[in-house]
Amino acid sequence: MEAKHGTTEARNWEGCYQDGDIQWDKGEASPGLTDWLNTHADLPKGTVAVPGCGFGHDARAWARAGFAATGYDIAPSAVAGSIERSMGLDTPVNFKLGNFLEDKPSTAFDWVFEHTFFCAIDPSRREDHVAAVLRHLKPDGQFLAVHYFLPKDEEGPPFGTDREEILERFSPHFELVEDWVPRSYPNRTGLERMFWWRRKV
Numbered sequence: 001m002e003a004k005h006g007t008t009e010a011r012n013w014e015g016c017y018q019d020g021d022i023q024w025d026k027g028e029a030s031p032g033l034t035d036w037l038n039t040h041a042d043l044p045k046g047t048v049a050v051p052g053c054g055f056g057h058d059a060r061a062w063a064r065a066g067f068a069a070t071g072y073d074i075a076p077s078a079v080a081g082s083i084e085r086s087m088g089l090d091t092p093v094n095f096k097l098g099n100f101l102e103d104k105p106s107t108a109f110d111w112v113f114e115h116t117f118f119c120a121i122d123p124s125r126r127e128d129h130v131a132a133v134l135r136h137l138k139p140d141g142q143f144l145a146v147h148y149f150l151p152k153d154e155e156g157p158p159f160g161t162d163r164e165e166i167l168e169r170f171s172p173h174f175e176l177v178e179d180w181v182p183r184s185y186p187n188r189t190g191l192e193r194m195f196w197w198r199r200k201v
Contacts, residue, residue: 017077025054029061030115032146032182032194037065046110049136051100052117056082056093062113063093070094070109100136101128108138116148116192118166119158130169134199143174143197146182150191166195174199 016022028034045066050059053071055078062069071093073079082095101121112133121129133143145166152160167176174197184192 014075014077017075017081022054024116024120025057026185027057029057030146030182031184032192033058033061033113033115033144035183036144036194037061041065044110047107048111048113049100049105049109050113050115051132051136052114052120053082053095054078055085056095058113058115059093059095060086060089062111063089063091066091067111068094070096072096072098072100072103074099101125101132105136109136109141110138111142111144112136113144115146116158118145119148119150119156119161121157121159123152123159126169130173134173137199139199139201141199142177143170143195143199145195145197147193147195148188148191149193163193166193170195170197 045068047068048059048062048070050062050069050071053059053073056071059069059071059082071082073082073095074097076097079095079097086093086095100117118126118129137143147161147166148158149162150156150158150160152162154160163179177196177198179193179195181190182192182194184190
């Protein structure tokens with residue numbers, strides 16, 4: 001979950017961790033990601049950025065699958081918790097404190113993976129999100145995302161979106177490889193959709 005540095009929104013994300021109000025954390029990686037990694041074990045192993053990584057469950061899933069994973073979060077407690085939970089792993093994973101929407105990456109990645117990050121940010125910053133994904137990806141990079149579909153008129157976060165908006169925002173820059181309804185956490189069954197994009201040359 002990300003927000004601007006120095007804003008009330010940014011402080012609120014850290015405050016949620018400090019207060020233990022982290023209902024989005026399910027203690028495991030996205031079921032859709034887990035299934036996708038298991039069925040695509042033959043993919044070339046490369047680098048992956050995971051924005052809004054929380055306690056790092058998804059980043060560790062990528063690392064266990066053989067990728068060089070870097071998780072980003074704006075909340076210091078999330079990054080500290082990710083590092084603590086990753087100690088002793090056979091496959092290393094990196095975690096960095098930062099604002100994915102604004103920071104310039106030190107290196108470009110083969111993949112960007114997000115799990116409901118899009119719905120966590122204010123809708124006014126969704127074009128910034130698209131730009132950030134492009135900024136973090138190599139020219140031939142790929143983008144895998146799990147989106148949480150909720151009505152747009154509900155107060156967030158999470159903020160509502162739908163398939164039509166996702167296609168409208170990302171299609172100008174990416175070719176859609178596939179999209180589908182994944183296996184989800186019990187309280188999100190049927191509300192999530194995964195999108196696999198390849199950056200246009």
